[in-house]
Amino acid sequence: MDADAARYIGAGLACFGMIGAAIGVGNIFGSYLEGSLRNPSAAQSQYSTLIFGFAVTEALGIFSFLVALLLLLAKGVVA
Numbered sequence: 001m002d003a004d005a006a007r008y009i010g011a012g013l014a015c016f017g018m019i020g021a022a023i024g025v026g027n028i029f030g031s032y033l034e035g036s037l038r039n040p041s042a043a044q045s046q047y048s049t050l051i052f053g054f055a056v057t058e059a060l061g062i063f064s065f066l067v068a069l070l071l072l073l074a075k076g077v078v079a
Helices: 001-012 016-038 044-073
Strands: none
Touching: 001 016, 001 044, 016 044
């Protein structure tokens, strides 16, 4: 297998982390919405937890995107 082909395959596999981040963000906001509709008085106290979960999930998605870019753009680093 050519090294460029392996690099493209690895970058494509690294992009699966972005799919997981998108699913995670949807799950976080869906759960928050469901909980706030069941108990509206507790919704404001859980808002900071919502934002923290969103930030962590998106950071993991951005990290997987960074790994994919590093795999695509790092030519000749490892011989």
